[in-house]
Amino acid sequence: GIQVEQSPPDLILQEGANSTLRCNFSDSVNNLQWFHQNPWGQLINLFYIPSGTKQNGRLSATTVATERYSLLYISSSQTTDSGVYFCAVFMGSWGKLQFGAGTQVVVTP
Amino acid sequence: DGGITQSPKYLFRKEGQNVTLSCEQNLNHDAMYWYRQDPGQGLRLIYYSQIVNDFQKGDIAEGYSVSREKKESFPLTVTSAQKNPTAFYLCASGQNTGELFFGEGSRLTVL
Numbered sequence: 001g002i003q004v005e006q007s008p009p010d011l012i013l014q015e016g017a018n019s020t021l022r023c024n025f026s027d028s029v030n031n032l033q034w035f036h037q038n039p040w041g042q043l044i045n046l047f048y049i050p051s052g053t054k055q056n057g058r059l060s061a062t063t064v065a066t067e068r069y070s071l072l073y074i075s076s077s078q079t080t081d082s083g084v085y086f087c088a089v090f091m092g093s094w095g096k097l098q099f100g101a102g103t104q105v106v107v108t109p
Numbered sequence: 110d111g112g113i114t115q116s117p118k119y120l121f122r123k124e125g126q127n128v129t130l131s132c133e134q135n136l137n138h139d140a141m142y143w144y145r146q147d148p149g150q151g152l153r154l155i156y157y158s159q160i161v162n163d164f165q166k167g168d169i170a171e172g173y174s175v176s177r178e179k180k181e182s183f184p185l186t187v188t189s190a191q192k193n194p195t196a197f198y199l200c201a202s203g204q205n206t207g208e209l210f211f212g213e214g215s216r217l218t219v220l
Contacts, residue, residue: 031207041146041197043211086151090207096167097142097201097209099151 002027002091006100013077013107021072021103023087031090032063033097034072038083046072046085077107112136113212115200120217122187122194130185130215132200141183142201142209145169152199158183159205187217195219 003026013019023032034046047054047061049070054061058077063070074081084102091098113134122128134141140159144152154167158177172191177183183202187194197216203209 033208035211041199041214041216043199045208045210048206048208088152088209096154096157097207099144099153101151 002098004098004100006103010104015109017077018075023070025068025089029089032070033088035086036083079107082107115212115215122219125189127188132183133181134202138202140203143185144199146197
């Protein structure tokens, strides 16, 4: 099946720093989502981004589908950005979202 | 409020007991999903349903069962056959675009 690899696995940031998270996938995908899992476990939708670039406040994402990767940018990080960031790809079979292992982000004051 | 409601949030079970986790959505989504998450891991697909009265096994369906009698509801039963049921269970719904929305999760602990 499709492989979804996220890097780095862990990231420690000082408040105010910028960072880039990467998601590589091994095959063509129909769509891609980025999620933030908060300390209570809930998955929050960040971006639904099959291709191109989107921005939402301090977060932005870029997917280059032809080269099979996506990037999530966090600018001016805040402690509330801490948590696990997952990318998930939607494969050809309807409804099967395949998750990466996640990037654990810790933002220190 | 529109969204996906999972209950209970926390559940304790004795070994050998079946337990049912509830998932309800009022987003009018056709598809619903159950994922399992173990500590420090990603999410793995248990079952999914694209339409009422139909569902398919995901990657780790053994020891679980589901039903889809109504569009809004997709309950998951963790049976005694599931060897290691302690985990965090997440329900999601979506349309055929593949964009999924998740509930707050149910944390099951087997004593």
